[in-house]
Amino acid sequence: MKIVIAPQTFKGSLTAAEATDCISGAVIDIFPNSEILKLPIADGGDGTLETLVESGNGEFIQSEISDPLGKSIIAEWGLIGDIAIIEMARSSGLALLDPDNLDPMNSTSFGTGELILEALNRGVKKIILGIGGSATNDCGVGVAKALGINFIKTDGSEVSNNVEDFINIKNINMESINSKIADVDIEVACDVTNTLCGKEGASYIYGPQKGASKHQIEVLDKNLMHLSNVIKSDIGKDVLNLVGGGAAGGMGAGMVAFFSATLRPGVDIIFDTLSVEEKIQGADLIITGEGQFDISSTYNKAPSAVAKIGMKYNIPCIGVSGSFGEGFEKLDEYGIISKTTLINKISDLETNIKDAKHLIKIAVKEQLKAVKIGMNL
Secondary structure, three states: OEEEEOOOOEOOOEOHHHHHHHHHHHHHHHOOOOEEEEOOOOOOOOOHHHHHHHHOOOEEEEEEEEOOOOOEEEEEEEEEOOEEEEEHHHHHEHHHOOHHHOOOOOOOOHHHHHHHHHHHHOOOOEEEEEOOOEOOOOOOHHHHHHOOOEEEEOOOOEOOOOHHHHHHEEEEEOOOOOHHHHHOEEEEEOOOOOOOOOOOOHHHHHOHHHOOOHHHHHHHHHHHHHHHHHHHHHOOOOOOOOOOOOHHHHHHHHHHHHHOOEEEOHHHHHHHHHOHHHHHOOOOEEEEEEEEEOHHHHOOOHHHHHHHHHHHOOOOEEEEEEEEOOOHHHHHHHOEEEEEEOOOOOOOHHHHHHOHHHHHHHHHHHHHHHHHHHHHO
């Protein structure tokens, strides 16, 4: 009997690898002679860096860069052979700033560009960029600057990091772009469909969570519109209505415009990198899980994605989560045919998090007992 164990991070308590080890222990107790394939997964959100680097036997690297407001910080990224894994949240993210210091007008993605530059200098051939959790609304101009692109104003000077200054951009000069970028494939993990501008664009939808006032949102949107026009005239790329272009304050549009990057759902990038579908084939059972099962779990999340692959090959899938939220029953349609939670008694969140390893093993063991009974019917 081949059992694939493929959970993602249980946010705040267990990494995907830790959850995998706990579930493996439960499997051994109930099916001691089974073949176990440990396959921690991610979807481009929390835990992506750790999951990819650990599953791919890569290495974690720490680099000194600039945070969104220019302060020097140490940011971690990953290297798997000639593939770099970079998360914007660790270089240009909201979590790097105090809530009182959020400033989308002056926040820059330059630090993310510094990590990309570091990766280029190490000879990578591919970059996987996760763009969730950003503090910026600069359409990737900071990244572009870090890699040698110049944004020239009407007076001939270089544009500042303040997005309010973007309205003065007259030309984009690509002549000094780092030549190494041309030989690198860049995939951006993008799970939203928002375009760059307008009421459903980067500034109006994501600006408020980055600290933008109503007036600032209007300025940000107007100036990114102007930037998109300059991009179209100088680079020849129309990113104004690009699906996903509004992700991470326009980072989606910027990465496509300046570096010909590809926007793909995070779960597709991670699953391709880890060869998930290939490894699952031939299994008799899949066990997956995450911190909470709810309706959002059906939206390109790793557990539902791995279960859908199971459905393709007629492999049943069971799931374990920290809790159930509204709409968790919809996961039946995505192939997670049986679900359970870790919580088995009334207790506080802190206790449940502390006991997560023990609780997940108990929950999975009880599910597997039912599986074993079913096999004997």
